[in-house]
Amino acid sequence: MSDNKLIKAIKEKGQTMEAEMSFFDHLEALRWHLVRSAIAIVIFTIGAFYFYDFIFDTVIMGPSRPDFWTYRMLCKIGDYLHRDGFCINKINISLLNTEMAGQFTLQINSALLIGITLGFPYLLWEIWRFVKPALHEKEVKAASGFVIYATLLFILGILFGYYIITPESISFLAGYTVSSQIENKFTVDSYLSSVATLTLASGVVFQLPILVYILSSLGILTPAFMRSGRRYSIVIILIISAVITPTPDMMTMLVVSVPLFILYEVGIVVAGVVERRKIAREKAGL
Structure with a gap:
């Protein structure tokens, strides 16, 4: 009897060790995926550091100049609508550096931010490579476009933030004052x-x-729930738009909120597609 207990204990210990080895093997695989992602980000960061003159003067400082693309388009829209107030001819912004190593730190930080932004699609691809072996064949097919869709959405978001939200916010905040006795001077870090x-x-x-796709696949989110919560989402989106674009005019808030409304509706469509696939699999007995 004791021999059977001993054999059983040895088997259980062997299964535990096998599970632990499998867990550490997964950790090791994840580590290398993250290492490769970090290397890609470092490479992009070095490239951004090398071409920093163009990046700082054209990309980072672009929204602070009246000849920025967004301001020129607003001027054209104002001319087309025959309305004044759309053109922004001057942005009162003055930048200061208050630390000895401030400008050097600025170059490193901004180059790193550019590196992370450019390396984000590769990071998504490495995450997909890590997750893919754990998925079933049908799940792999269903999520095969994950990297492409996530990258496209990220790029669209970056462009929307850079060309719409950022210039509108900067043009408003740079000229906003509560008293004529206070002069606006901003640190370059700010x-x-x-x-x-x-x-x-x-x-x-x-x-x-x-x-939404991930939560719907896990059964946490349904299209019916998102439709029922549409009225609340409208209020939340309008609040978010008012916060991230503190300009007082309604037009700017609508420009920011409309894409968010569209994203919410796209999320409902995505949740509906996931739900229909689940129903089809259940009917097929899979």
Whole structure:
């Protein structure tokens, strides 16, 4: 009897060790996926550091100049509608550096942000490579476009944040004063932080359909729930639009909120597609 217990204990220990080895093998695989992603981001960061003159003067400082693409388009829209107030001819912005190593740190931080932005699609691809072996064949087919769709949505979000939200926010905040006795002078870190936050946040927000797809696949989210919560989502989106674009005019808030409404509706469609696939699989007995 004791021999049987001993054999059983040995078998259980062997299964535990096998599970632990499998877990550590997964950790090792994940580590290398993350290492390769980090290397890609470092390469893009070095490239951004090398071409920093163009990146800083044209990309980062672009929204602070009246000849920026967004301001020129607003001027054309104003001319087309025969309405004044659309053109922005001057942006009162003055940047200061208050630290000894401030400009060097600025170059490193902004180059790193560019590196992360450019390396994000590769990071998604490495995550997909890590997750893919654990999926069934049908799940792999269903999620085969994950990297492409997530990358396209991220790029659209980045462009929307950089060309719409960022210039509108900067043009408003740079000229906003509560008293004529207070002169606006911004640190260069504050300016970079504003541009990066508004741009990258838009890229993340545009991942909403991907998040909906994942939650719907897990059974957490349904199209019926999203439809029933549409009225609440409208209020939340309008509040978010008012916060991230603190300009007082209604037109700017609508320009920001409309794409978010569209993303929400796309999320409903995605949730519906996932639900129909689940029903079809259940009918087929899979």
